[in-house]
Amino acid sequence: MPNLVEIRDIQFGYGDRTILSELHMDFPRGKLIAVMGGSGSGKTTILRLIGGQIRAQRGSIKVNGQEIAELDTQGLYAIRRKMGMLFQHGALFTDLNVFDNVAFPMREHTNLSEAMIRDLVLLKLQAVGLRNAAALMPAEISGGMARRVALARAVALDPELLMYDEPFAGLDPISMGVAANLIRNLNDALGSTSILVSHDVHETFAIADYVYFLSKGKIVAQGTPAEMRVSEDPYVKQFVHAEADGPVPFHYPGASLQAELGLETRA
Numbered sequence: 001m002p003n004l005v006e007i008r009d010i011q012f013g014y015g016d017r018t019i020l021s022e023l024h025m026d027f028p029r030g031k032l033i034a035v036m037g038g039s040g041s042g043k044t045t046i047l048r049l050i051g052g053q054i055r056a057q058r059g060s061i062k063v064n065g066q067e068i069a070e071l072d073t074q075g076l077y078a079i080r081r082k083m084g085m086l087f088q089h090g091a092l093f094t095d096l097n098v099f100d101n102v103a104f105p106m107r108e109h110t111n112l113s114e115a116m117i118r119d120l121v122l123l124k125l126q127a128v129g130l131r132n133a134a135a136l137m138p139a140e141i142s143g144g145m146a147r148r149v150a151l152a153r154a155v156a157l158d159p160e161l162l163m164y165d166e167p168f169a170g171l172d173p174i175s176m177g178v179a180a181n182l183i184r185n186l187n188d189a190l191g192s193t194s195i196l197v198s199h200d201v202h203e204t205f206a207i208a209d210y211v212y213f214l215s216k217g218k219i220v221a222q223g224t225p226a227e228m229r230v231s232e233d234p235y236v237k238q239f240v241h242a243e244a245d246g247p248v249p250f251h252y253p254g255a256s257l258q259a260e261l262g263l264e265t266r267a
């Protein structure tokens, strides 16, 4: 199967409130696919559905050919072991040093010897340029470094699927560029498949193979970054060119300013 993850006709809501509908997405093996969209458009919800944390009311989500909704607890546990996740702000365990943070999933999920874990942790830290920071505590490193440690921890078990939720949030432009390149390089070095949720156009377009644009729980545009850059779709244009107003209104809906100021002409 060319796609590691396939989403077909997904419908998901919290209570009566529909969050995602008619969702159809492909995540081909080895590729880095971005999911972009405004706040609340349902991006994180897609990652949670793929990870099996929540279940859709309708439709199918297959990972490696397996229907996620049909897995029992043990099956879910087995498949999640093949997923690396880096969530917003990628919090580290503050009472563990950098080394032990990266070693944590290995100690938790494998029976590897400490000697083997040591070598593997040092290799992961080398990949993110922080081998010499192994003994430092999270409080002693910068935000950008902490994100790189979180990346090393996310890839500790050589996952087939890597999911990143806003990995650039709160980073300065240089750290953002470093993190973006690392995400691309780790994907290629591990031969994995990556899903990147972000609203940072510059960094995302620089590394993604394909981009889905989500608005109000639906895919409104999709294509390569090059195609999206020249897209005439109003939503994509607003997003890519950071226009304040467009299909996504700047103003919270309600009465017009004229009406509020009593200036509206009445017939």
Ligand SMILES: Nc1ncnc2c1ncn2[C@@H]1O[C@H](COP(=O)(O)OP(=O)(O)OP(=O)(O)O)[C@@H](O)[C@H]1O
Binding pocket: 014, 019, 037, 038, 039, 040, 041, 042, 043, 044, 045, 046
């Ligand atoms: N546990 C929950 N119960 C009810 N509604 C929720 C829950 N989690 C999320 N939502 C709602 O679902 C919608 C989609 O949320 P989601 O987190 O997927 O959006 P997002 O695109 O990732 O947004 P952001 O970029 O702000 O993180 C939002 O309107 C949110 O308020």
